[in-house]
Amino acid sequence: MSEATQAREARILPARPAAARTLRYWPWLAALLVSVVLPWLFYDWQHARHAGFIVSVLSQTGMMIIFALSFNMLMGQAGLLSFCHSVLFGLAGYSTVHFLNAAGAGELPVPMELIPLLAGLSGLGFAAVFGYMATKQRSTAFAMITLGIVQLVTTAATMFHHFFGGEGGVKTDRMIDNSLFGLKYAHAIEVYYLIVAWTLVAAIGMYFHTNTPLGRMANACRDNHERAQFVGYDPRIVRFLQFSLAGFYAGIAGGLFAITYEIVTFDAVAAPLAANALLMAYIGGATTFVGPVLGAILITLMQSVVSLMSNSWLIYVGVLFITMVIFAPAGITGIILKHAPIMRAGLMRRLVLPYSRVLVPGVIVLFGSIGLVELLSFFTIGRAQGKRLELFGQPLDIQSAVPWLICLVCLLGGGFWLARESRQFKRIWDGLMEIAQPGGTP
Amino acid sequence: MQVGLISLLDGLVYGMLLFMLASGLTLILSMMGVLNFAHASVYMLGAYFAYQIDQWVGFWPALVIAPVLCGSIGAAIEVWGLRRVHHNGHIAELLFTFGLVFIIGRGVQMIWGMLPMAYRVPAGLDFPLFSLYGENFPAYRGFMLLVSGGMLFTTWLLLKKTRIGLIIQASLTHPGMVSALGHNVPLVFTTVFAGGSFLAGLAGVIAGNYLTTESAMADAMGPIVFVVVIFGGLGSLAGCFTASILMGMVQTFSVVFDYSFADALKPLGVTLAANDLLGEILTIPMSRIGPLVPYALLILILLFRPRGLMGTRET
Numbered sequence: 001m002s003e004a005t006q007a008r009e010a011r012i013l014p015a016r017p018a019a020a021r022t023l024r025y026w027p028w029l030a031a032l033l034v035s036v037v038l039p040w041l042f043y044d045w046q047h048a049r050h051a052g053f054i055v056s057v058l059s060q061t062g063m064m065i066i067f068a069l070s071f072n073m074l075m076g077q078a079g080l081l082s083f084c085h086s087v088l089f090g091l092a093g094y095s096t097v098h099f100l101n102a103a104g105a106g107e108l109p110v111p112m113e114l115i116p117l118l119a120g121l122s123g124l125g126f127a128a129v130f131g132y133m134a135t136k137q138r139s140t141a142f143a144m145i146t147l148g149i150v151q152l153v154t155t156a157a158t159m160f161h162h163f164f165g166g167e168g169g170v171k172t173d174r175m176i177d178n179s180l181f182g183l184k185y186a187h188a189i190e191v192y193y194l195i196v197a198w199t200l201v202a203a204i205g206m207y208f209h210t211n212t213p214l215g216r217m218a219n220a221c222r223d224n225h226e227r228a229q230f231v232g233y234d235p236r237i238v239r240f241l242q243f244s245l246a247g248f249y250a251g252i253a254g255g256l257f258a259i260t261y262e263i264v265t266f267d268a269v270a271a272p273l274a275a276n277a278l279l280m281a282y283i284g285g286a287t288t289f290v291g292p293v294l295g296a297i298l299i300t301l302m303q304s305v306v307s308l309m310s311n312s313w314l315i316y317v318g319v320l321f322i323t324m325v326i327f328a329p330a331g332i333t334g335i336i337l338k339h340a341p342i343m344r345a346g347l348m349r350r351l352v353l354p355y356s357r358v359l360v361p362g363v364i365v366l367f368g369s370i371g372l373v374e375l376l377s378f379f380t381i382g383r384a385q386g387k388r389l390e391l392f393g394q395p396l397d398i399q400s401a402v403p404w405l406i407c408l409v410c411l412l413g414g415g416f417w418l419a420r421e422s423r424q425f426k427r428i429w430d431g432l433m434e435i436a437q438p439g440g441t442p
Numbered sequence: 443m444q445v446g447l448i449s450l451l452d453g454l455v456y457g458m459l460l461f462m463l464a465s466g467l468t469l470i471l472s473m474m475g476v477l478n479f480a481h482a483s484v485y486m487l488g489a490y491f492a493y494q495i496d497q498w499v500g501f502w503p504a505l506v507i508a509p510v511l512c513g514s515i516g517a518a519i520e521v522w523g524l525r526r527v528h529h530n531g532h533i534a535e536l537l538f539t540f541g542l543v544f545i546i547g548r549g550v551q552m553i554w555g556m557l558p559m560a561y562r563v564p565a566g567l568d569f570p571l572f573s574l575y576g577e578n579f580p581a582y583r584g585f586m587l588l589v590s591g592g593m594l595f596t597t598w599l600l601l602k603k604t605r606i607g608l609i610i611q612a613s614l615t616h617p618g619m620v621s622a623l624g625h626n627v628p629l630v631f632t633t634v635f636a637g638g639s640f641l642a643g644l645a646g647v648i649a650g651n652y653l654t655t656e657s658a659m660a661d662a663m664g665p666i667v668f669v670v671v672i673f674g675g676l677g678s679l680a681g682c683f684t685a686s687i688l689m690g691m692v693q694t695f696s697v698v699f700d701y702s703f704a705d706a707l708k709p710l711g712v713t714l715a716a717n718d719l720l721g722e723i724l725t726i727p728m729s730r731i732g733p734l735v736p737y738a739l740l741i742l743i744l745l746f747r748p749r750g751l752m753g754t755r756e757t
Contacts, residue, residue, distance in 0.1 A: 133744065
């Protein structure tokens, strides 16, 4: 590997010294602690029960973390943009339903705690089949084949009644009465802890995978597949193995999905779910390991909370996504990592004022655009639903011009102000970078 | 036979429609390497614009104005969007257009609502053109054939007989060389992007009232257009055309073709029952699995001929 490639890889996945490369315990322990404690913060002590909505959002977050991480095994690690990741998730989900039905009928003596492992193995199997076709190509052609696969499987899932159950999907009952710990899994909270355990196992597995020879070769094939060939590896085999392993973890997520909801329909294999994984990994930051985790938490929260408040949450996701693609291709974690040199130089204090100067017009623009989107969407969709528009705690009359004008002025005026301030900010930022790493390119 | 002829014509109409969408997409993809996800969204915009202009002025102005609007939107996307993310590579460009799909899809719902639009065939074209074995062939489908045929001819003329067409053709296969010869390749890109969006918009205008104008029409058309592009092969408009017509035919004929694999096996003395997944796949009649066929064909061609039907190069 040449120095240039090495430097490039170092920028994307910082190569730590061998001693530090092993698992550092505290972030994992902290994550475990938080996820164990979190549902109890919303516990309803009066009625002695858990907040159903919170537990359901947390469970959803858990499986989405696995899903986004496994998606990023392809996108971030191997540079493969897969649109059929939902297929691996969903098919494993379907299989899990059949496993659970068999287990419930006493034909499959597997305890509940190990069912996700079976789901993962079936994900691995499906990934090997589809991966054989898709990994013949790379880059854009790969993306297009996966697009074909996701359409094929989604159409098939609505069509065939064996295995897929047609449009209605397949149902199951998760109380199979076979558990290592004597649990019944009658309550959502028990399933939540099962999800926590499996999320941790899967995340650790995927973290270790980034440091295996296969994981490193996936990086190499992503950065320069010709050179990887010269070194003596077959990039196609690397892609295939990486795809299959990603399928294994996606399968675990799909299994947990089936266990949680006890029903799997064609939505679980369809393209929007794969798009979700893409949004999570990209917005969180595909170049780091924790990026997809952050993205999964953020998007799941948006999905379950913002979608309750607004009809047009997809617009917000779209705008957020495009903004990230243009201004921060390395995602949220990328933005944070960019501060590292300034932090090391102890110059963070000098960024406080510039940041607050950008923040003010930023908030104004945000206010204006949210206002306009909501007004506009209320005009057509909300009114048809017979709701009354309330924005920022203020009942509004959409017929009057005032709210429209205010929002428009906020958007345009704030936009100009923001553009000016961000030019200023860039100058300060470049200056600080110059001090923080003299001679180095920012 | 009677079913055959009408289906043949319908397949041709649908295939030409696919070609209007796919030609722009294949030009953009082969030249710029950008898999433009927003292409079908622009097609949807074309239909909605046409509906709106149809309401205000009439169908014939809409036939011109809506595609022009779509073309300018395409140019704007290229100049202000794609160029900014270009230095981050093809995947970033692809993701940019992917984000646009959300915004356009939801924006259309915001402006026009969730319900299908009452975008109708213009009264002047709402009569049966001729009858075949008692079945009418609507004049509007003939008009669609006329428009798409005219567009095919114009595009061919533009590409083969003009200077800019020559440069575009050269950029298809040798983009680096063209820019080394001093041509303004970014301008060519913008032109092609705008032209592709224009065609998509035009397809939207003439298909919006033939199919339905609704916010799901982009999602319905998008995947099949991708199939056509890959099936035809990159860098080849002829391949794209063949694939479009083929897919149009496959889609219309599979609906009337009421046999299954099991029926084909019957003369050999093999009988199959639909009591498991494999049996179900083999016994289901072709007319029901019609929507599956394009994707199955796509995967088959990618397995055996990765560069597509007439592709000049691998991606």
